[in-house]
Amino acid sequence: MKIYCCAEHVELALDEAVDEQETAPILEKIEAVDKQPFTCGYCGELAIYIVANE
Numbered sequence: 001m002k003i004y005c006c007a008e009h010v011e012l013a014l015d016e017a018v019d020e021q022e023t024a025p026i027l028e029k030i031e032a033v034d035k036q037p038f039t040c041g042y043c044g045e046l047a048i049y050i051v052a053n054e
């Protein structure tokens, strides 16, 4: 799974990822935020982080 999130909701996303699979999620910062179309899954702001757990 991959969750896109803004700085405000990154902790929520991490919690969700840990709940889903009981391993530590990978937190990745999105570079060049202004050039990507991803939005936060919680509030719709531009996403700054990707929380991945695969």
Ligand SMILES: [Zn+2]
Pocket (backbone or CB within 6 Å): 005, 006, 007, 008, 009, 040, 041, 042, 043, 044, 045
């Ligand atoms: Zn958000």
